[in-house]
Amino acid sequence: MVGSGCCYVREDRPDAPGGQSGVASREAERRRTAAAVDAPMFRTVRSAIDFRLRAPTFSGLKSTDLLSSSRFSAMPSIISISGVTKTYATGFKALKEINLDIERGEIFALLGPNGAGKTTLISIVCGIVNRSSGTVSVDGHDISRDYRAARSLIGLVPQELTIDAFESVWATVNYSRGLFGKPANHAFVEKVLRDLSLWDKKDAKAITLSGGMKRRLMIAKALSHEPRVLFLDEPTAGVDVELRQDMWAMVRRLREDGVTIILTTHYIEEAEAMADRVGVINRGEIVLVEDKVQLMRTLGRKRLLLELRSPLATIPETLSRYALELSPDGDRLTYTYDNQSERPGVASLLRDLETAGVQFRDIDTQNSSLEEIFVNLVRKGA
Numbered sequence: 001m002v003g004s005g006c007c008y009v010r011e012d013r014p015d016a017p018g019g020q021s022g023v024a025s026r027e028a029e030r031r032r033t034a035a036a037v038d039a040p041m042f043r044t045v046r047s048a049i050d051f052r053l054r055a056p057t058f059s060g061l062k063s064t065d066l067l068s069s070s071r072f073s074a075m076p077s078i079i080s081i082s083g084v085t086k087t088y089a090t091g092f093k094a095l096k097e098i099n100l101d102i103e104r105g106e107i108f109a110l111l112g113p114n115g116a117g118k119t120t121l122i123s124i125v126c127g128i129v130n131r132s133s134g135t136v137s138v139d140g141h142d143i144s145r146d147y148r149a150a151r152s153l154i155g156l157v158p159q160e161l162t163i164d165a166f167e168s169v170w171a172t173v174n175y176s177r178g179l180f181g182k183p184a185n186h187a188f189v190e191k192v193l194r195d196l197s198l199w200d201k202k203d204a205k206a207i208t209l210s211g212g213m214k215r216r217l218m219i220a221k222a223l224s225h226e227p228r229v230l231f232l233d234e235p236t237a238g239v240d241v242e243l244r245q246d247m248w249a250m251v252r253r254l255r256e257d258g259v260t261i262i263l264t265t266h267y268i269e270e271a272e273a274m275a276d277r278v279g280v281i282n283r284g285e286i287v288l289v290e291d292k293v294q295l296m297r298t299l300g301r302k303r304l305l306l307e308l309r310s311p312l313a314t315i316p317e318t319l320s321r322y323a324l325e326l327s328p329d330g331d332r333l334t335y336t337y338d339n340q341s342e343r344p345g346v347a348s349l350l351r352d353l354e355t356a357g358v359q360f361r362d363i364d365t366q367n368s369s370l371e372e373i374f375v376n377l378v379r380k381g382a
């Protein structure tokens with residue numbers, strides 16, 4: 001998970017043994033943040049902003065599919081990641097030559113199994129982790145040479161809660177805005193709190209908020225300095241279904257306001273519900289970047305379910321070319337086919353069923369979910 005960022009450093013809790021007072025704690029956070037924002041550039045690298053779509057090729061897709069899949073390709077990318085690698089001090093290669101462009105105004109879901117490198121990649125873009133090689137730019141600002149400008153465009157919502165328990169909602173968000181050197185703007189902060197349904201809690205101390213409200217407060221904090229890009233690391237981990245849907249709606253509203261959103265999630269349904277594009281990372285490599293709708297069309301499978309009038313003991317020999325599955329009770333036949341497959345079609349199956357004397361009382365089709373596609377991709381790359 002994304003760890004504590006430069007502006008989300010873990011605060012010393014006043015209630016912790018030996019903890020600081022709220023004021024001292026805020027002062028410590030201010031100093032740490034200022035130090036991080038002023039930190040000398042990690043390394044000077046030549047900016048290599050490349051506005052071409054650089055989706056990696058995937059065996060199941062034609063390059064034309066990839067090129068045509070981007071609804072945003074006419075606009076310059078807001079984040080451009082080029083040849084980024086990361087080798088940790090242990091010698092572990094967490095990222096291997098990552099090339100990825102995030103398009104302006106999109107919701108991009110970065111999916112991958114545990115340890116795939118999602119957090120490492122996000123942390124590099126946010127300037128929390130140093131890359132070993134490669135370049136990253138945010139809206140044209142190189143994250144090394146132009147760190148302040150790049151960082152000020154980014155809001156980061158880490159998975160861990162990093163809020164001062166004894167501070168009010170109002171103070172938390174206004175203070176966070178100040179950390180980025182932005183002048184006070186109470187009207188803006190009010191709008192953020194209203195949009196996140198936190199306005200009636202503005203005077204409440206963070207400790208009195210529910211888990212879901214705390215999570216929304218983290219988002220308000222991340223939005224306080226009016227970033228153009230919002231990173232959400234597992235935004236709905238441990239959040240109930242109703243709140244999850246509220247958060248999805250909120251993220252969509254942010255996108256309508258022109259904020260680009262990059263989200264990591266283990267809930268594939270979340271990516272399916274929200275993302276414009278999906279990137280899959282596995283073992284430090286991006287194995288796929290694709291428009292979600294296109295992905296589901298191209299890699300998705302369909303299933304034809306036939307409820308039989310009378311159970312079958314075995315599948316008739318004349319139907320063997322269809323690779324049908326018979327349910328254990330013999331009541332149902334399932335025919336799975338790729339959307340783009342050259343296998344015999346449904347019409348010929350229905351004809352052959354009739355010839356074989358197999359009658360059915362109901363028929364249904366199902367599309368495979370993004371989850372199935374994801375599991376297949378990760379398994380292939382394993």
Ligand SMILES: Nc1ncnc2c1ncn2[C@@H]1O[C@H](COP(=O)(O)OP(=O)(O)OP(=O)(O)O)[C@@H](O)[C@H]1O
Pocket residue numbers: 001002088089090092094112113114115116117118119120121
């Ligand atoms: N500081 C570190 N030193 C050495 N290895 C690290 C360090 N941080 C992360 N790694 C390793 O790098 C790999 C990628 O970790 P990362 O946290 O980026 O994965 P992730 O995709 O975010 O995983 P998860 O979904 O579990 O959060 C993992 O194998 C992890 O153990």
